[in-house]
Structures are given as structure tokens and as C-alpha cells.
Amino acid sequence: MLKKFNPAADYQPESFSFADQAAVDEIIARYPKGRQQSATMPLLDLAQRQVAETGPFGDLPTGGGWIPRAAMDEIADIVGVPPIKVYEVATFYSMYNLEPVGKYLIQFCGTTPCWLCGSAPVMEIVEKELGIGHGETSKDGYFTLMEVECLGACSNAPMIQVNDLFYEDLTPEKMLEILNSLKKDEIPAHGPQNGRRAAMALSGPTTLEEQAKKAGVL
Ligand code: FES
Structure with missing residues (x-):
């Protein structure tokens, strides 16, 4: 699904910085030296979750997580790639919201x-x-x-x-x-809303019953 991305929209903040530097460092450290660009996706996710907690929410009185253009620029700086490389990733994957969304x-x-x-x-x-x-x-x-x-x-x-x-x-x-x-x-409570557990048949598990018991599903 095509997600809207307007880098010049009114709701775009001037700047963005990560509130949890330790979380950024931990993500960067997951990847070999010289491969920091691999951290792009988890850093986008971290930015989106930070916005969900603290905003900005654009004109909305409350809202959820999205990724401002300034956050993408910050990530590009951190991982050492041109901003367009981060925009390409963020616009490709549907789990990244590129404009304010609801709570x-x-x-x-x-x-x-x-x-x-x-x-x-x-x-x-x-x-x-x-x-x-x-x-x-x-x-x-x-x-x-x-x-x-x-x-x-x-x-x-x-x-x-x-x-x-x-x-x-x-x-x-x-x-x-x-x-x-x-x-x-x-x-x-999330999951099935009709009483069944996980993805098993409505009548209960038909295979792997021992494993289901061990996993605490039964
Ligand atoms: S068709 Fe709806 S979850 Fe697969």
C-alpha cells in the first residue's frame, strides 16, 4: 500500500533527536563495524515508538507513532548514508507511518x-x-x-x-x-475473540497435542 510522504508538510517538525541514546547505541552495536546502515530499520522503528510516546502529533490532540522527515535525516546521519537511502526504506515498508496517525x-x-x-x-x-x-x-x-x-x-x-x-x-x-x-x-485481550486458543481448530488441537501442552497452550 502506498503511504503518503510529504517532507515539506506543515506537521513536519524542524528537528528530531533520539531521547534514548543507550537504545540507539544498542541497535548500532548489533551490526559489524562498517555495516551501520543495517541499523536503519530498527532505528526507524525506535523513532516511530518515540513519537507515539511524546509526539509531535501534528494538528491532532493526541496520536500514535509516525516518523518525521527530520527523524529520517537524523538516522541517515547516524548510520552514515545520504537521507534518500533512509527515505527509500521508510517509504517501502508498510509498517512505517510517514504522517501523523491516531493513537x-x-x-x-x-x-x-x-x-x-x-x-x-x-x-x-x-x-x-x-x-x-x-x-x-x-x-x-x-x-x-x-x-x-x-x-x-x-x-x-x-x-x-x-x-x-x-x-x-x-x-x-x-x-x-x-x-x-x-x-x-x-x-x-488480544488474539482470537471466539474462545479458541491461537490458530488451532475451533474444536481444539488436532495435531502436536503434546507440544501444545508443553507450550502451555492446552
Ligand atoms: S487474509 Fe486476512 S490475515 Fe490473511
Whole structure:
């Protein structure tokens, strides 16, 4: 999915610096000397998480993680590459947000297995309840909605991702409950919402039962 990147937008801050130098050093130290550019992706992630905690959120009263252009320039400086190299990485991967997003980023899987299992009515509930569509953010800065391609949890379709967490086996009713909790800043239990554990069959595991017991899933 194409993500918007406007390096000259009003919401772009003049400068950015990492608040946790020890975290930056730890990331850089993961890679051999002379290969610091390999740290680009984890540093982008660190910048996005810092913005989620401290802003800036652009014009939104609250918001979530995104990566300002100034943060990309700072990363380019740290790893010793031209800024365009960092822009190329950040614009390629969908997990990096390049403009302000809501505090709760809802990534909605609309790919075939989720669609066949009923993602459309679940999506409709979200749009109706929040009054926003694909790529839009609610005025209170709480929610951004994005339709994405398969998130790899097809066996528990339909599903969404909210920030770092998956919510699976959704129904419109369950979706509404999740939204109502998030509106109160209560984070609902993630994972399947119909009582099953992980990606096993509804009736329970059909293989690898001993391993499931050892892993504490049963
Ligand atoms: S199709 Fe939705 S998670 Fe794979």
C-alpha cells in the first residue's frame, strides 16, 4: 500500500533527536563495524515508538507513532548514508507511518480469506462507529483506519491489527466491543475473540497435542 510522504508538510517538525541514546547505541552495536546502515530499520522503528510516546502529533490532540522527515535525516546521519537511502526504506515498508496517525492505528485485513469469512460487515461497523474511512483519522486523534493486505493470520479470519496487537475471529459485535474499550483507553485481550486458543481448530488441537501442552497452550 502506498503511504503518503510529504517532507515539506506543515506537521513536519524542524528537528528530531533520539531521547534514548543507550537504545540507539544498542541497535548500532548489533551490526559489524562498517555495516551501520543495517541499523536503519530498527532505528526507524525506535523513532516511530518515540513519537507515539511524546509526539509531535501534528494538528491532532493526541496520536500514535509516525516518523518525521527530520527523524529520517537524523538516522541517515547516524548510520552514515545520504537521507534518500533512509527515505527509500521508510517509504517501502508498510509498517512505517510517514504522517501523523491516531493513537490507535486500526489495520484492517481485506484480503480474500478475511473477506470470505466476513470482514466486510466488520469493516462497516468500524466506519459507521468512527465516522472515518480508509486512510482517515478521527478528529479526536484516537483512531486511524487503514485497509491492508494479508497480515498472516488467515486461519483466524477475519482479523485486524491495532498498533502491535492482533484481534482475530471477529464479528461485528466483537468489533464494537473492542472499539468501545479503546475509546476508554482500555486495551482488550488480544488474539482470537471466539474462545479458541491461537490458530488451532475451533474444536481444539488436532495435531502436536503434546507440544501444545508443553507450550502451555492446552
Ligand atoms: S487474509 Fe486476512 S490475515 Fe490473511
